[in-house]
Amino acid sequence: EKQLVESGGGLVQPGGSLRVSCEASGFIFSNYWMHWVRQVPGTGLVWVSRINMDGSATDYADSVKGRFTISRDNAKNTLYLEMNNLRAEDTALYHCARGGVPLNLWGQGTLVTVSS
């Protein structure tokens, strides 16, 4: 079964850092672009970042540029999102998603809460 499982979310203070992970299974991870998309529970979806198949190219939403870093380890079938200088407005459920285009497989998400 094709699956994406996120982990690493939690409560962090404003200005703090957190790394979330996404483990892939059931498909050839290294064949796909991967994305992070966040969602404030009950509201809409906001794209955060993407990375190409070998990790050599990345893109970010303006709201996280310079603070977040996406990376991947194809040997471990794992995608990462390193988040620094976190703000209250970064509080959300962070989903990883597979796809060049379109996003055809999503994980359940890991909740990141930024609060003092």
Add this chain to the structure above:
Amino acid sequence: DIVMTQSPESLTVSLGERATINCKSSQNLLSTSNNKDFLAWFQQKSGQPPKLLIYWASTRESGVPDRFSGSGSGTDFTLTISSLQAEDVALYFCQQYYRIPLTFGGGTKVAI
């Protein structure tokens, strides 16, 4: 950024009736290179991640019931559920993948 505007925000439909959701893009999503519209539709049920229903504006993802259909081109798109079933109660989003940043519509809540 390309702005995606969905309407209505919520929709109540009787079982077996048709549901229609609209999505308008602030820019043309039709690519001249492949003559396809870079538009997808997702369904999100409570407590679950989004599920891809339709891509290239009108191509159903494998396994998606044929009561779901997508139409439109350029800047105006529609998702139609031809005969609403109980399991179709969900939030529906459109999304453009023509340009980074990927952007989503605000969502339409479908209820019975």
